Amino acid sequence: MHGRDLGVNPDDLMEPPEPEQESKQEILENKDVVVQHVNIQGLGRTKEDLLGYEISEVFHAKNLIDVMKKSHIARQRLLRLGVFKEVEVLIDTSEGSDALPNGLDVTFEVTEVKRLTGSYNTMVGNNEGSMVLGLKLPNMFGRAEKLTFQFSYGTKETSYGLSFFKPQPGHFERNLTLNMYKVTGQFPWSSLKETDRGVSAELNFPLGMTNHTLKWEGVWRELGCLARSASFAVREESGHSLKSALSHTLSIDSRNSAIFPSRGALFRLNQELAGYTGGDASFLKEDFELQLNKRLFWDSVLSASLWGGMLCPIGGQPSCIADRFYLGGPTSVRGFGMYSIGPQSEGDYLGGEAYWAGGLHLYTPLPFRPGKGGFGDLFRTHFFLNAGNLCNLNYGEGPRAHLQKLAECIRWSYGAGIVLRLGNIARLELNYCVPMGVQSGDRCPGV
Numbered sequence: 327m328h329g330r331d332l333g334v335n336p337d338d339l340m341e342p343p344e345p346e347q348e349s350k351q352e353i354l355e356n357k358d359v360v361v362q363h364v365n366i367q368g369l370g371r372t373k374e375d376l377l378g379y380e381i382s383e384v385f386h387a388k389n390l391i392d393v394m395k396k397s398h399i400a401r402q403r404l405l406r407l408g409v410f411k412e413v414e415v416l417i418d419t420s421e422g423s424d425a426l427p428n429g430l431d432v433t434f435e436v437t438e439v440k441r442l443t444g445s446y447n448t449m450v451g452n453n454e455g456s457m458v459l460g461l462k463l464p465n466m467f468g469r470a471e472k473l474t475f476q477f478s479y480g481t482k483e484t485s486y487g488l489s490f491f492k493p494q495p496g497h498f499e500r501n502l503t504l505n506m507y508k509v510t511g512q513f514p515w516s517s518l519k520e521t522d523r524g525v526s527a528e529l530n531f532p533l534g535m536t537n538h539t540l541k542w543e544g545v546w547r548e549l550g551c552l553a554r555s556a557s558f559a560v561r562e563e564s565g566h567s568l569k570s571a572l573s574h575t576l577s578i579d580s581r582n583s584a585i586f587p588s589r590g591a592l593f594r595l596n597q598e599l600a601g602y603t604g605g606d607a608s609f610l611k612e613d614f615e616l617q618l619n620k621r622l623f624w625d626s627v628l629s630a631s632l633w634g635g636m637l638c639p640i641g642g643q644p645s646c647i648a649d650r651f652y653l654g655g656p657t658s659v660r661g662f663g664m665y666s667i668g669p670q671s672e673g674d675y676l677g678g679e680a681y682w683a684g685g686l687h688l689y690t691p692l693p694f695r696p697g698k699g700g701f702g703d704l705f706r707t708h709f710f711l712n713a714g715n716l717c718n719l720n721y722g723e724g725p726r727a728h729l730q731k732l733a734e735c736i737r738w739s740y741g742a743g744i745v746l747r748l749g750n751i752a753r754l755e756l757n758y759c760v761p762m763g764v765q766s767g768d769r770c771p772g773v
Contacts, residue, residue: 379496456480517556557672571600650677661739661759663769668716683714713738
């Protein structure tokens with residue numbers, strides 16, 4: 327690939343010799359350079375037109391420092407495609423008959439990933455053991471496409487999923503994903519077992535400061551009882567149903583970390599409409615999430631969060647237990663059992679059609695800062711206050727009656743604990759919780 331034609335004689339660009347006392351740093355920062363060629367070595371099945379979008383900014387560099395910065399950004403963009411295992415950058419002076427005195431050549435030495443990769447592992451959890459086999463075909467057609475297959479064989483259930491991912495060349499954030507799957511979930515708090523077989527199409531794209539996801543999903547759902555002691559309300563929900571739904575998600579995320587954010591905010595709004603594209607499930611579902619983070623003194627962080635949602639059945643049909651909201655547990659209102667807040671029947675929690683939850687958290691370093699600058703920085707002391715409520719609404723009433731019902735019987739809790747960051751994937755919390763506002767039927771494990 328070649329850079330722009332400057333239309334000048336190379337001799338006209340010759341500069342007088344730099345004074346010997348001029349520092350090397352000043353030469354690097356101030357001397358104008360021209361990137362004449364960008365070479366990519368090691369290509370096999372990857373198409374060159376895909377890579378042109380990712381490295382084009384290197385040609386616009388004005389000096390050597392700028393070349394290094396833009397080359398580093400281009401390297402990150404190439405790795406982001408998921409088609410290269412390694413990318414090395416080499417910057418050298420231009421050679422040849424057309425070489426300019428201040429011309430540079432940038433070379434990217436790449437190593438492509440294998441055509442087929444696989445993984446095999448075993449998992450034990452939820453009173454079940456399973457064997458998981460995964461296969462992946464990266465860069466399937468040479469333009470960062472990816473085909474993924476995962477098969478799970480367990481002592482109780484068998485699941486599988488097939489996914490095809492296709493990004494838009496030059497705009498990796500704009501991508502299309504097609505899925506086909508069968509998955510089984512067990513929900514002991516509701517004595518419910520659900521098996522889903524479905525297909526979906528998902529389109530992701532940025533728009534200004536926001537990210538959007540448009541999705542269609544068609545799923546055949548089979549609901550059954552997890553135990554013989556399941557309540558009659560759960561048995562009524564058992565059987566087959568077909569759901570066809572359109573959904574849209576808008577998100578704005580300026581946090582510096584998804585696990586331990588110290589600054590920034592997150593806003594996510596999700597809408598789902600089912601029934602207008604087929605199926606026997608008809609409803610409109612809205613929910614949102616808001617999180618604010620602020621760094622305070624002594625390396626402490628104050629975090630505030632708020633969630634809420636509402637489900638409105640359409641056509642006079644009652645809502646399905648699989649579509650309702652659930653509340654309670656370490657991811658919402660700490661101190662209460664997992665999803666053990668709200669309407670219930672004979673000990674089985676049935677979910678609700680409206681909910682809200684909020685939290686206020688203070689994260690501080692460990693006392694006396696043991697392991698500062700190393701392993702100790704993975705830990706934080708955690709003080710929190712959580713509150714929330716979940717209920718069903720009578721949609722014949724007005725908004726004021728709905729707000730009044732959501733404000734009744736609020737569950738809340740406070741406590742303290744220790745948080746451990748597990749890389750950039752997840753975090754582990756050990757908390758002592760004091761649940762308050764406990765209602766009849768709520769489960770409160772305490773720790």
